[in-house]
Amino acid sequence: MNLRDRLEQIESLKKKVQQISNNRNQKNTFSKKSNNKSSVSEIVPGNTIETPHGNCFYAERIITPDTSFGENSLSDIQRYFTPGLHLWLPQFNRRGEEFKLEEMLFFDTETTGLAGGSGTYIFLLGLGFFRGEEFHIRQYFMSDYHEEEALLWGVNQLFGQGFKILVTYNGKSYDFPLLQTRYIMTRQPFHLNTSHHLDLLFPTRRLWKRRLQDCTLQNIEKEVLKIRRNGDIPGYLIPQVYFRYLLDKDARPLKPVFAHNQQDIISLVLLATRIGQVLEDPLEMVKSALDLCSIGKIFEGHRDFQYSSKCYEEALKCDLSDEEAVETLRLCAFAYKKQLKWDKAEAAWRDIISLSRDFSPYPYEELAKYYEHQKKDYGQAESIVEEALHRLNRENISGSVKTEWRKDLDHRLARIKRKKQREGFSCSEG
DNA sequence: TTTCGGCCCAAAATGGAAGT
DNA sequence: ACTTCCATTTTGGGCCGAAA
Numbered sequence: 001m002n003l004r005d006r007l008e009q010i011e012s013l014k015k016k017v018q019q020i021s022n023n024r025n026q027k028n029t030f031s032k033k034s035n036n037k038s039s040v041s042e043i044v045p046g047n048t049i050e051t052p053h054g055n056c057f058y059a060e061r062i063i064t065p066d067t068s069f070g071e072n073s074l075s076d077i078q079r080y081f082t083p084g085l086h087l088w089l090p091q092f093n094r095r096g097e098e099f100k101l102e103e104m105l106f107f108d109t110e111t112t113g114l115a116g117g118s119g120t121y122i123f124l125l126g127l128g129f130f131r132g133e134e135f136h137i138r139q140y141f142m143s144d145y146h147e148e149e150a151l152l153w154g155v156n157q158l159f160g161q162g163f164k165i166l167v168t169y170n171g172k173s174y175d176f177p178l179l180q181t182r183y184i185m186t187r188q189p190f191h192l193n194t195s196h197h198l199d200l201l202f203p204t205r206r207l208w209k210r211r212l213q214d215c216t217l218q219n220i221e222k223e224v225l226k227i228r229r230n231g232d233i234p235g236y237l238i239p240q241v242y243f244r245y246l247l248d249k250d251a252r253p254l255k256p257v258f259a260h261n262q263q264d265i266i267s268l269v270l271l272a273t274r275i276g277q278v279l280e281d282p283l284e285m286v287k288s289a290l291d292l293c294s295i296g297k298i299f300e301g302h303r304d305f306q307y308s309s310k311c312y313e314e315a316l317k318c319d320l321s322d323e324e325a326v327e328t329l330r331l332c333a334f335a336y337k338k339q340l341k342w343d344k345a346e347a348a349w350r351d352i353i354s355l356s357r358d359f360s361p362y363p364y365e366e367l368a369k370y371y372e373h374q375k376k377d378y379g380q381a382e383s384i385v386e387e388a389l390h391r392l393n394r395e396n397i398s399g400s401v402k403t404e405w406r407k408d409l410d411h412r413l414a415r416i417k418r419k420k421q422r423e424g425f426s427c428s429e430g
Numbered sequence: 431t432t433t434c435g436g437c438c439c440a441a442a443a444t445g446g447a448a449g450t
Numbered sequence: 451a452c453t454t455c456c457a458t459t460t461t462g463g464g465c466c467g468a469a470a
Contacts, residue, residue, distance in 0.1 A: 114450045116452045173454035174449040201448060202456060209447095209457095216448070320448050369437080373467090416436085419468090 037250040040141055046259050049157075053149035059139040059258060063266075065130065071228035074135050074269050078102070079275030079346065087279060087298060088203050094407045101166035108264040109175045110257055113239050118185055120178060121148060123242050124257065128265040129163070135269070137262050144246060149186045159192035167196040167268050169217050170201045200268060203275050206298055211290040219265055225270050233260050270334055282311055289318035293328055297354055300335065309335035322355045329355070330350060333366065360397045361405050364388035378420035385413045 041048070046059035065075035078101055106128035112121045117313055125140045138158065142151045163274050176197065183190040205215050212223050233241070233256040241253050271304065278285050282295045296311035312332035333348035345366075352363040364384055371381035389409050392402065 076433090109450085112448050114451065116449095116454095120450085120452095167447095170449045170454090173447095173452095176455075178449090199455085205447085205456080226467095238450055373437085410437085 001146065006366065013164045037248070037315065038252045039249075040143060040251040040254065041060040043251050043255045043263070044139070048137075048152055051153040054147060055154055056147065056150040056154035057141050057143070061137045061262060063135045063137070064133065065135050068222075068223045069266060069270055071226070072270050072273050074266070074273075077276070078272040080273050080280060082276070085198075087275065087302065088198060094245060095371040096141065097099055099164055103162065103168055105129050105163040105165070105192075106265050107166045107171060107175060108261060108268065109178065110166065110238050110242070110261050111178065112242060116174070116178060118181055122143065122151075122175075122178060122182055124261055124266050125151065125179075126261040127155070127158060128269065136428065138259055138263050139258060141258075143249075143251075147190065147320045148182065151349050152183060152186055152188055156188070156191040159190075163192070163194050164196065166192070166197045168197070168199050169204075169271075170199065171265070172197060172199040172201075198272070198303055200271050200275065207278060207294050210289065210294045211288055212267075215270075216265060217264065221267055222272065224274060225267065227267070227270070229260075229263060231256060231259075232263070233257060233329065235396065283314050286314075287318070288313040289320055289324060289328065291317075293331060296331060300331075305335045309339065309341075326352050326355050330362070333363075337366075342370060346370060359397065361388055361392070361409060365408075365412070368416070372419070374418055378416050382420060385409055 008105075010038075018239075040057060040059075044059040045061070046057060048055050048057045063074065066073050081104075082099070087306060101393075108126045109122045110124035110126075112123060114120075121142070123142045127136075127138050127140075129136055129138075139153050140151050142148050166176070179192075180190060201215065203281075204220055206226060208220065209215055218229075221229070235279055238257055238260070241257055245251060245254055249421050259422055278291070278295065279298075282292060286292050286295065292311045292315035296308040296315070297310065299305075299308040309332055313334060315328050316332065317323065329348045333345045333352070336345035336348060347372075349363040349366050356363075364387065365386045368381045368388075371377045371384065389406070392409065397405075
C-alpha cells in the first residue's frame, strides 16, 4: 500500500469515527444520562503519579495468588514453573540460575493498531508481578498522545526493580520491539533489564498445535486452561474504542479494554503454569495422543530419545484411528532407531505396513536399510524391497510420484542383489 | 590406499502464524 | 498491514564401510 492509499484510508476512518460520534450525540440528546462522561480513574481503581513529563495514571488490581482461574490458581506457578523451564531457556540450567517468583514480569500491551513501526502507540501497558503474598496487575494508561512520555517514564520506575524474566505472548515479535521503539522515539532510557525473555507462544505451539487448529491466546484459554471470558472485547476492536475515547473522552467504553488486558496477564501466569505441569509429568498429566506426540517431539529435540519413545508408547495406548496410529508409530520407530533398539523399531515398521491404507515406501525402505546394513541379511532385504515394488505396481498412485518411488526402489534392489550375489560367491569359494 | 555410494546431521532457505 | 521468530523442508559436507 502506498502513501496516498494510506492517507485516504486514514481520512475515511476519521469520517467513520466522526459519524459514530455524531450518532452518539444525537442519541444522547434524547437521553437524560446524555452528558455523563466518566474519566478513567472513575472506571478503574488506580493512582496518579507525577513525572518530569506530567502526570501518569495507572490502574492497579491486587489478587491473592490462591484465587483460582479454571483448573489452576496463580500460586501454582511456584511449583510448576521451574521444572521444564530449561527446555525453553537452556541457559537456565547450565548456569544453575534459580529465579524467584518476584523476579518474573508478565507483560502485555494494548495499542493503536497492529501495524508496528513508529506510528503505533502503546496506550495501555499491563504488567503483572508477585509481591509477597500478592499478585499485582498494574496497567499504565495514556489518555492522549502527549502523555506517552509520562507513561514510559512511569513504567521505567517499575522496570528498574530488578526483574529477571519477562513473560509474554508473542511479545518477542510484537510487544517488546514496539516498546523499545517507543523509548527510542521519546528519547528516553530503557530500564527494563531482564536477562531472559520467555515468549509463551512458542512452547504453546509446540505443545498444542497438533491438536488445536489455532494457538491464539483466546483459543488456548478455552481449550487448554478451561477459562471463559465474560463480555470480552475482541482485539481488533480495541484501537477503534481508543480512537473514539480520544475524541469524546468518555472512558466507559474502555472498561472492557482494561478487563481484557488484565485477563491476558492472568492467562500468561496460568499458561506458564500449565506448560510447566505438562512437561513435568506428561505421562500422567496428558491424556491426548496428539499432545503426547507433541511432547515426544520436544524431548526428541533435546536428544532424549528414551523419554520421547515413552511418550509415543503412551500415545499408542490411546484410542487412535489407523492414520493417527501410523503417524505415531513412525515417530516411535524413529526414536527406537536412535536408541539402536532395532527389534522394537522393526516391529513398529511392520505395524505401519499392516495399518496403512495407502502405500508409502517409507516403512519398506527403513526395513530394507535395517536388513542390509545392520543384520546383513541380503535375502530379507531383497524380499522386502520386492514386496514394496509389488505393492507399488498394484496401487493407484499418481504418475510422477510413482516413477520416482520406483526408481529409488529399483536402485536399492539392484544394489542388494549385487551384494547378495557376491556373498554367494565368497561362500561357495570358501 | 584411494574412491565411491549410502546414510545422517547440520546449515541454509522457505513458509506460516501471532500480537492490536 | 507488519515484523519476527520458529518449524519444516531442502541442500551440502563428513563419516563409514565396501570395492578396486
